[in-house]
Amino acid sequence: MALYNLCMKDTVCVLTGFKQDDDAIKELEKLVHWIQWMGGQARDRFPKSGSGDRATHVIASGVQCDKYGVAVAIGIPVLRKAWIHHLWKNRDKDINPHDPALIAEFRFKPFTGLKVFFHGFSETETKNVKDLCEKNGGEIAADEDDASYIVLEDLKGGHWQVTSTEGSSPKKERMINIICKKDLESDTDSDFALPRPLFFKQKSDGAVLPAEWFWQSVQIDSCAAPAGYPQYTPAETLSQGSLEKKRKNQASSKKTRRSRPRLSPLAESSSSRTRNASFDFSEDDSLSSPVPYSPTPVRTVRRNIVQEIHETEKNYCTILESILEIMKKSLDPNQIAGALLEASAAEQMHVYIHLINAIHVVHQQILDDLESTLFGWKEDCDIGPIFIGQCERLKEVYPPFVSVQPKLVSLISEWEKQYPRFQGLLKKCERGKEPGFEHLREHLRDLLIRPVQRLPSVLLLLKRLLEATKKVSSTMRDVNQLERAIHDTDKVVQTINSGMKGDLRQTVPSGKKAKRGSTATAISSALHGVASFGKSSGKKMKRAASGIIHWSPVLNKGNNGSHEDVSSLTKI
Structure with a gap:
């Protein structure tokens, strides 16, 4: 067999879906000859496993061909026959048939011919x-x-x-x-x-x-x-x-599926009062089945409220985990067709992942402490210290995210329009059709309001718990501790609110140049604050944080050792 060049060396093409009339057969023979003359191999089926050969490309007549689905599943590009025509036309030039831009040009789009x-x-x-x-x-x-x-x-x-x-x-x-x-x-x-x-x-x-x-x-x-x-x-x-x-x-x-065990009428009434308060609570914050920590739990009002705090905290941690998993899935290069976001958007997404993960680490610690307390429940158990011990960390991790949360919601909408594959993932999650996210049935934009809502709801629950504790005994040790927990949590909420007002005052009118105190600077300083949190949060939390994100692509160190925002952050 004569060779013209070797530009298709090590290329194995599987041709499929072509008609069997005379014109189609002549066209198919021509394609086979061109592939062979350029050093490639042409097949009518996938090579057998163990043969040593592996199909590198599929040349098809449309997306409804028999071998199309198999090729997509195993990650082989399915191309139009025009790709072979293009290579043969440019056979005297230095051309790379595996060039990603060239593959993208001749690849079948999802609904071609439909x-x-x-x-x-x-x-x-x-x-x-x-x-x-x-x-x-x-x-x-x-x-x-x-x-x-x-x-x-x-x-x-x-x-x-x-x-x-x-x-x-x-x-x-x-x-x-x-x-x-x-x-x-x-x-x-x-x-x-x-x-x-x-x-x-x-x-x-x-x-x-x-x-x-x-x-x-x-x-x-x-x-x-x-x-x-x-x-x-x-x-x-x-x-x-x-x-x-x-x-x-x-x-x-x-x-x-809708039926679920109920708490005592008193606890249900308390839960109803909480949901009817001025804060917006979603269905995910409602009570699910009681925690089976003891075969014969003592159903006191105080224990029921603690259990409600535990259940809402567990639901909240699940939501944060889901947000993180959706964001990380959009960056996964190992899925079919690669990552859903390009490099510039991916860098920004990394920043937001780190901010949300810092919140999740703290709340996971709170959840673990609540579970330990419920497991060995006694009426005089102390709940206040669980929140007192985390308030400083809450003050460190919440303001950075809350200050940029509106911008993240706006970016999600922009990325949906800019990256259709990203929109496809979010639509499937919203419908509960994405594997692993069947429980969501909410859009990512709607889930991102939960961190803004969580601390006010915790504050209400702690106040209810304080009232119930005083009714048990006004001299109980947890009374003073709950009062302090409420005071410290309220200070965190006030810090967040003042920060949000400050961000609004820093809003730059259209047409004017933004100063250093912009959202990019806020994110940079936010990351610096979260970094300090990571150093002071204990080995367990640092391990949890390190498993989520590497921030080396996002941050650079300045000459003075401080974190400086890079060009990607100025777009936020």
Whole structure:
């Protein structure tokens, strides 16, 4: 075999999805010859494991080819045949076929060749998903009959019913009927607007898919395999009786999940008063099942309030962990198609991860102390010292984050628009469809308000605990300690509030140059403060902090040994 050059040396291309007519066969033969003349190998299937060869590229006719999903799963780029044409055209030049920019140019976009119809989305979200679909190579179908893929939104208060029936025409074509029904136990208002029904011919290469498929495809920058979403496939045929049975089972399961053990009426009343206070408490701060520390726990008012503090603290730590995991996942280079954020945004995200992790470390220590106290519960146990011992650290870790929290929320919105894959991850988390985040069902922007809310809620709970302790005995040692804990926690809240007011006073009007006291400087000084916290927080906390983030890419040391903000921080 003649060689023209060796630019495709060590390249193994798998060609798939091409038609079998004369013109397609001639085109395929031409591609194979070009690959071989440039030193590469051409195959019609993946090499067997253990053969010593490994496919490096897949040349396909579209995203619906048989080998497309396998290639995406194992991280092999799937390219258009134009890539081979480009290499052969520039065969006399010094060209690198593995150049990332060149691969990105000829790589299939997730929805290339697909006509997609979106149904059940709000007006704003419809515009968003249509724009994303077109930017990622897709075409918007005029109606359901014109579509190859139909994407159904996850409805709050309703569910989709998909049935397949045999048509009455002489050809007896299969027809797909999609209707939306309101959930029997939905909390949604009675005027819930049901999307219109869909009725269309079943296509052999078509699919009816949930919104999760769309956001997964955007996140991995490849078309997700429809076979992974069988609940809406057109081939599914259900009788009316089986559908009703399925819905009853789902309703029963939902009812079981909603039921939870209750505390005593007095504790429930106290919990209700707390949630009705001026602070905004979410459902995650409500009580879940009692902690099984003792087979026969003594149900006193004081113990119930301590348990409530423990449960809300546990929920709060879980939320902080989820925020950190979402942020770290956006930076993970080992996922399909690599990290979701580019270098400049990743540097800023590292800063925020460190600030939130510093808060998490302190609250995890508080949670551990509360669990130890509840495990060996006695009515005269001291709760005040748990918070007194952490107030100085709370004062160090909260102001840095709270001062930049509004900017982080704004950046999240900007990054969603700038990085569609990042938006795909957040949309899946919001819908509870991302593995490991099924419990969230909230947007990252909404979760970021929790650190602002937490300390005021702790203050209210400590005040309730002080009242209950005084009723047990006004001479109990924990009375004075709780009073001090309330005083110190209140000072932390006041410090945060004064810092937020200071940030507002430093806001620079549009068109004027920002001074040194800007958000970038605030973050730099915040990190310096958190660094000091890390040195004085004990070995256990330092180990926890070091496991989350390396800040060497973010901070530089100045000549005087102080931390200076680098260029990436000035963008914040």
